[in-house]
Amino acid sequence: xxxxxxxxxxxxxxxxxxxxxxxxxxxxxxxxxxxxxxxxxxxxxxxxxxxxxxxxxxxxxxxxxxxxxxxxxxxxxxxxxxxxxxxxxxxxxxxxxxxxxxxxxxxxxxxxxxxxxxxxxxxxxxxxxxxxxxxxxxxxxxxxxxxxxxxxxxxxxxxxxxxxxxxxxxxxxxxxxxxxxxxxxxxxxxxxx
Amino acid sequence: xxxxxxxxxxxxxxxxxxxxxxxxxxxxxxxxxxxxxxxxxxxxxxxxxxxxxxxxxxxxxxxxxxxxxxxxxxxxxxxxxxxxxxxxxxxxxxxxxxxxxxxxxxxxxxxxxxxxxxxxx
Numbered sequence: 001x002x003x004x005x006x007x008x009x010x011x012x013x014x015x016x017x018x019x020x021x022x023x024x025x026x027x028x029x030x031x032x033x034x035x036x037x038x039x040x041x042x043x044x045x046x047x048x049x050x051x052x053x054x055x056x057x058x059x060x061x062x063x064x065x066x067x068x069x070x071x072x073x074x075x076x077x078x079x080x081x082x083x084x085x086x087x088x089x090x091x092x093x094x095x096x097x098x099x100x101x102x103x104x105x106x107x108x109x110x111x112x113x114x115x116x117x118x119x120x121x122x123x124x125x126x127x128x129x130x131x132x133x134x135x136x137x138x139x140x141x142x143x144x145x146x147x148x149x150x151x152x153x154x155x156x157x158x159x160x161x162x163x164x165x166x167x168x169x170x171x172x173x174x175x176x177x178x179x180x181x182x183x184x185x186x187x188x189x190x191x192x193x
Numbered sequence: 194x195x196x197x198x199x200x201x202x203x204x205x206x207x208x209x210x211x212x213x214x215x216x217x218x219x220x221x222x223x224x225x226x227x228x229x230x231x232x233x234x235x236x237x238x239x240x241x242x243x244x245x246x247x248x249x250x251x252x253x254x255x256x257x258x259x260x261x262x263x264x265x266x267x268x269x270x271x272x273x274x275x276x277x278x279x280x281x282x283x284x285x286x287x288x289x290x291x292x293x294x295x296x297x298x299x300x301x302x303x304x305x306x307x308x309x310x311x312x313x314x
Contacts, residue, residue, distance in 0.1 A: 017205050024213045044295070047235040051297050054242075059299035059306075072304045079277055079306045083297050 044087060045180045045187045052080060052093075052178055057193035060097065060174050069172065070097050070109050070139065077113050078137075088182055094118070094161075095176035095191075098154055100169050104146030110156070111139045114179075123155035123164075165192045230268065234294025234311040237265055248301040250274075251309050256283035265313055273310040288314045 056076065063072025077093065084091035097109045106124050112134045121130045124144040134140045147169065155164040156175060167173040176191040241247040241262055250259035256272040260283075263270050273283030291314040298307050 017202065017209065020206060021209055024209065043229055043232055044235070047232075047294065048297075050239070055297060055299045059304065062300050062302075062304040066303065068304075072299075075304070076299050076306060080297050083295070083308050087295065 045089060045182060045185055048084060048087070048089060048091075049178060049180050049187045049189045052091075053189060053191050055080075056093075056095070056176055056178075056191055057174050060172070060193075064172055070111075073097065073174075074111060074139065077111060081113065084180065090115070090181040091178070092181070093176055093178040094120075094156070094158065095174060096122070096154070096156055097172065097174055098124075098167055099172040100146075101143070104148070106144040106147060106152070107141065108144065108154075109139055109141045110134065113137055114158075118158045121155075121157040123153075123157070125149075125152045163190065230292035230313045231294050233265060233268075234270075234292055234313045235296065236294075237263055238294055238296040238309055238311050242296070242298070247296070247309065248298055251298055251307045252301060252305050254282045254307075259309070260284075263311065268313045270314075271312045273312065275308045275310075277306045283310070284312075286312050286314055290314055 056073070059076035060069055060073045063069040066072075073095065077095070081091050092115045093111075093113045095111045095113075097111075099107050101107050108122055108124070110120055110122070110131075112118050112120070114136065116136055118134050118136075119130070119132045120134055120140075121128065122142065122144075123129070125147050127144050129142055129144065131140055131142065150169050151166050152169065153164055154167050154173070154175065155162065156177075157163075161177060163175070163177065165173075165175050167175075174191065174193045178189050178191065180187045238247060241259070246262050247259065250256075250262075251274050254274050254276070256274050259274070260270065260272040263272070269286070269288075271284035271286055273281055273285055275281040291312050294311045294313070296309045296311075298309065300306060
């Protein structure tokens with residue numbers, strides 16, 4: 001008799017626990033719990049990319065004023081990479097300076113700062129020039145035949161990137177693809193000037 | 194014997210209750226988000242550049258003069274300017290909760306790269 005009574009009391013206690021658990025689950029499900037806010041700390045990547053969109057072409061212009069165009073662009077690239085590194089930003093870029101020589105040929109200088117050696121394909125008005133193994137942090141210069149028109153198409157292709165821009169024959173043109181990365185936050189921008 | 198089972202019930206109930214509180218706490222307690230003042234700092238530097246104020250002061254390493262043009266009146270702010278050799282002048286605050294906006298310039302009339310940092314707190 002006593003054992004039976006105890007069994008009933010034990011079961012009663014367990015029902016209380018199960019009831020409490022069911023209530024807790026119902027309460028939990030019923031609540032509209034907001035998702036945790038994850039801030040990727042990508043704000044400064046946006047700022048820095050805006051900054052680079054402004055000052056990368058300016059660096060080339062400043063260099064052209066004292067006939068050190070590509071060299072100055074090179075120096076500014078290394079300077080800005082070092083500043084970004086101080087902010088734990090992995091800054092990668094490829095740029096191309098495209099200008100018409102006095103003889104009409106199109107001179108193309110490519111700067112590879114992508115963080116790895118690259119196979120790059122360049123195209124000016126359907127004339128193709130593939131170049132293999134351009135070393136990281138180096139430049140490569142080549143020439144294309146005259147285009148004989150005020151505007152021409154320039155295509156830069158490497159890895160999965162394939163970009164075509166229209167350039168003017170009468171000026172020094174800059175094209176750059178920049179990438180700023182920190183952890184999973186990534187910003188990729190094009191600069192054409 | 195009865196007391197023992199009451200004790201077991203009480204312990205189980207406590208474990209369930211604690212587990213519930215912990216699970217709820219993990220999901221509801223969201224860290225308070227601070228206002229991103231680095232955005233304000235960068236916008237301020239860009240605005241000073243648009244106004245033609247920033248580059249002259251940066252190249253002259255005139256941090257006090259540049260700081261006097263900063264219009265973030267609600268906050269404390271200071272400027273630090275570094276050249277390409279990483280020689281820096283200016284005031285870096287010691288406070289704990291400081292935001293910084295960084296702006297890189299290539300030069301103005303000639304190539305002369307500098308970094309301008311605006312600290313806001």
